Amino acid sequence: MSDARTEMLGRIRTALGGSAPGPGAEPAAVPRAYRATGEHAAGSPEVLELLVDRLVDYKAHVHRVTAAVLPGLLAELLAPGSVVVPPGLEAAWLSGLAGLEVFTDSRDAPLSAVELDGIDAVVTAARVAVAETGTIVLDGEPDQGRRAISLVPDVHVCVVRTGQVVQTVPEAVRLLDADPGRPLTWISGPSATSDIELDRVEGVHGPRTLHVALVS
Template structure:
């Protein structure tokens, strides 16, 4: 007998005492919890996102659509970034004013190459205000997962309020499980030394989030 059959057989025998229960999945668990916590308007939700991102040491900027290219140019210059990784589908106008060498997100790049790049600029799929989270889904304007992981500086552009939802349940509704997702809440951190949070381990140690709109 294969281990598959063995394990499935053990499961069925283990449940021999459980009376047959045809409760459909939809009724199996009460969903009495909230879809979102508190009633907020769109602008308040964006403000809450900014506050919660900052709580976990992300650096938050807000600007209008037309100011985005100059803001990005300034942030990259302040960082003294010489190179920036650019997802293939990123809006070309965003980096129009930046004077940095662009490195394309390519399938052939190896990790050492990415490690030599200073910064990465991406869009996002959705942002969650209650938890201070941005979610990437590897879409064309976000690129492969590794490009937002290996460089030490990540600038993420969130279209506010369109891409901002209140809560985790509302975010999951918008996301496609078939795509690889990365939920990011502040820069890399650890609680492993005396259960106290310290920022800055393996992921980007500086996370800047620009709320546009």
């Protein structure tokens, strides 16, 4: 065994609190000393302000609205053009889109990548948002839809309820762990990448424009 490997395995055993377990023995519990919760409750003013700050820093457009104002905001952001929505999105949210071409994508009747590429925007809900990282997580539920619809159209309008915003990643992971089989999409701002000279390019592998409607 090489010296490097011996040292690496030794560090792992030390971190686990002892020697490697024998055959048939239960593995030692992994210490989890990281912070499991934040100082502020989900949906609190402090958490919401932190999320907005992070999203704006990532070049997302944040709109803080009430449920009554949301349909008008969506109409303003999406017109004129076409939009795709998941089958379980709240119908009231779309009440202002009468003049637009609205497509519904579902697992039973999915649109092709070519069809999605010809649609201007997508509207989804969210499962949870993490304030400290400015991250929104979709988990494929009916109000969020297939992963493809949030990755192909050029504009993504994501509706996040204030009560869905937690402070830390561990809090979000605990919520998501209730349904471990769902596909997850973690979104931190619009799609972007940089080359070796740090020239930022947006829209390379997803929407180049992200609107977040934070609904109270």
